[in-house]
Amino acid sequence: MNLALRLALRDLRRGGRGLALLALCLFLGTAALAGIASLSAAMLAGLEADGRRILGGDLELRVSQRRATPAERYAMARLGPGSETVTMRTMARGTSGEPVLVSLKAVDAAWPLVGRYVQAAGAAAPRPGRDQAAVATVLADRLGLKVGDPLRLGAATLRVSGIVADEPDQLGEGFALGPRVLVSADTLDRAGLVQPGSLYEVRYHLILPRGADGKAAGERWVARFRDAGWSATPAEEAGRGLRRGIGQLGQFLLLMGLAALAVAGVGVGSGVAAYLAAKTRTIAVLKVLGARAGFVAGVFLAQLAVVAGAGTLAGLALGAAVPWIVAAVAGDALPIVPRLALYPRPLLLAAALSVIAALAFSLPALARARAVPAAAMLRDALAPAERSVRVTLAVVGLAALLVALAIWTANDRGLAASFAGATAALLGVLWLLGIGVRRTVARLPHSRRPLIRLAVANLHRPGAQTDRLVVALGLGFSLFAALAAIDTSLSAAIEQTAPTKAPRFFAIDLQPDDYPAFARAVRRVSPGARIEATPSLRGSVVALNGRRVADMKDLPPGAWVLRGDRTVTWAPTVPPRNEVVAGRWWPRDYRGPPLVSIEDRAAEALGLKIGDRVTVSVLGVDVDARVAALRRIDWGGLGLNFAIVFSPGLIEEAPHALLAGVYSAGGRDGVVARSVAAAVPSATMIRVGDVIGRLGEVLAQVALAVRVAAGATVAAGIAVLAGAVAASGRARRADAVVLRLVGATRAQLLGAQAIEYLLLSAVIAAIAAAAGLGAAWYAVVQVFELPFRPDGWAVAGTLLASAAVTVAVGVAGSLPVLRVRPAQALRDA
């Protein structure tokens, strides 16, 4: 074995305790990165492995507001056996009469093609038959339903035949606003829920011959029926939205993990510097005995490699186990079952990032150790303080490599680059502030109280790590403060906007003939209610200036208008909350060739200008329209808004329903819903409060995940604090001995420590408040384009809790100082 390695291991046997901070910080940083990346990979793998089941077949063909034509059915049958499901939103009522928005799914006898439909024990039939319905547990609980109870859907009355326990392809359908009600296809037809213009989707799931390419088959289908509004999803792309969501959240959390690694790096730097400083005499002895500087650096580099390797491996082990841990702890709360396996790529990435960070943050201390002269054995000779250009270049190079690797491996490189830039900028600012705090504290007038004087001196004395602590704890605190500010700002925006500007309900699937009855039903129980009704139908943009969307290889960013079906309308005048920003609106009585108005940002994303042509497929018919006006929409009011608005005329001939926003008095929601349900059973009422609540639940889950990731940063910061306390232990004990000699009590010693950490926490909290609120302002105002209304108490509470933890860790770490016995210490000195 190499002599440097032999000596390194020999020295580590008894002298490695000082590297505990290095190991702990790398463990935390690596575990955060490896855990987040492994969980994300396991979720995506779970989605992929379960793709057929989630999709409900090898290929899904989907169309809106119509069923397949005989010709299409014939073509489908040639692809393979299939099943048809219809999904729509409607209102369900139990015996109490309370209407509840539900997600209705009608299935044929062949469903499910893949997986098994399971009901809870006690079902009256294995699956709902004619005039029967199976309901989700949450709906049964809400309406107090049990098997055999009546359930009204629109005008039809069904019987509950079972409680849904497992619906194999539910996930593939994406986000649902209401709980599931499952009926048979003929029940749907008999209930008369599907009316002209009703918003419903029809899915055809197909089992393809073994070895068939689902993606190619789907593309061929869409190309063959290119103007019929079909979209196709192969099994490998099942849960596309969920996949995108998991990918993006995983990416964001990974970047948070990178922030944790940056803080851990500060700890690595502190730990290695403290360790090597304590080894000055050993280094000098080795040099006196004939060791070259490079050899000495090799000995300690080997030690760091061994300890860093152990910390990294332990972090990788924990990170690799995260999918198992999360599945065991929160399995039911996860949208998909993670595929439990080892994922080498995320582990390798985490290991590479950790090793680079460890090296980058250790190099300056190693360089100083290398330069320790042999004469340090005789006196406290310090290593040359001047910074080596080579070391600085190496550190900068490693940092650049770290950032480049993080960006290169990211799915969204733009986001990764922005985040890395923002984190680097924040770290830089915190570093400067830390230096500033240290220098400012040193210039403060001295207190007349000795304990306060001691506490303040501890913040700027030689060897004090105030600047590093400001960076390490400041980043975590800032993240928490920013999250609290963003969270409460979004909540405030929703809560303060909804009651004043947003409608209480949206009514969908309202037949034009039913509108007078609907309006009467609303106004009977809420006389002052305002109703905004507008025709609505589904359509998909199929061509821009004659160029087929299906032929476009890459859709431009922000081209959400081109994805799937959109609800479109027509209007004689500019809709409320809309402002024409380009072109001219058509005359009120316009009856000429179709014109269209597009939302300005969507138009910009699509590159559309006034006079361009947009072709929208409505119920299988292409409507070709010229762009007459671009509108800016105030989306904040949550009212009825449409990206695509046609001029009246030709499009009015298409079967359509009405969409209505109901601005009724608060506190009357139940009464209004019941009144409408009784008068117009086919109308579906969506309570805005419920939608916000459902979105809030999703946001809360995302916020929790983000907080857990931010927690890793704070944990790394606390490890740095603990390391700093340990590193200053010798000086603190010396102070304590002197103070005890001159009559200080233990309580006074403890008080001095508490004052020091209170001051430190206060400074860091103040900096974090500024940095966190700044970052939150950017996110809320610049990204979400909402007013910045953070809850000051929530932010302050978050920072107070963080500060309390800091004080507790600092004081707890200083407790050994209280046990110092002056006589013993002086004897040992």
Added chain:
Amino acid sequence: MPRGQAGPPARNARIVTSSSPAATTVIDARNVRLTYGTGDAAVHVLRDVSLSVLAAETVALLGPSGSGKSSLMAVLSGLERATAGRVLVAGLDFGTLTEDALAVARRGRVGVVLQAFHLLPTMTALENVAVPLELAGAPDPWGRAEAELAAVGLSHRLHHYPSQLSGGEQQRTAVARALAPAPALLFADEPTGNLDAATGAVVADLLFDRAARAGATLFLITHDEELARRCGRVVRLADGRIVSDQVA
């Protein structure tokens, strides 16, 4: 060449041979100056010190605190670089060597024993003594280290860590470590300063005995006149200058 093994002195080192084959000069210092700091803050620690020491001589360096004794030893042993003057040690011009070359030059040429022992706290007595042999690439470092510790009476303490040894035992280990590579020169800076009188006497006997047996030059820094009288030559230093140089 493998790292840690002894190698030739640096290319720019000047090899100087003694003019007299009968009495080899192992230290030849001429007009050595050592100054810390610059300008008004300059502290002149050594002022034009010139000194020659022959092989196998025993030299005591006496002087009050702050007279420059330890600094002179540091310069002569290559731990410190002189500000001016020439230092030839065992044929090598220390002034022309880099830090690394000085480290290599010390291997097998210079042994150092200090008042505060300076053992590696994380290594056993045996390992401490083996380290310079390993660094020099010497054959059988463990056997030689064991023999050296036996010679200082520590066969029973081979696997003890410094914290498990008494002060006298630690210093004996330091002596064994310094002498293990058979250096031509042994520097000892207040080797008994941290020891009680009885233990100090034992360590002093050991130093003189082991140096004599090894044929090494002993350069002893001390405050102790009695100890100094055991040396063949006594050099006195005051305020950075040699004020007397007497052969016993």
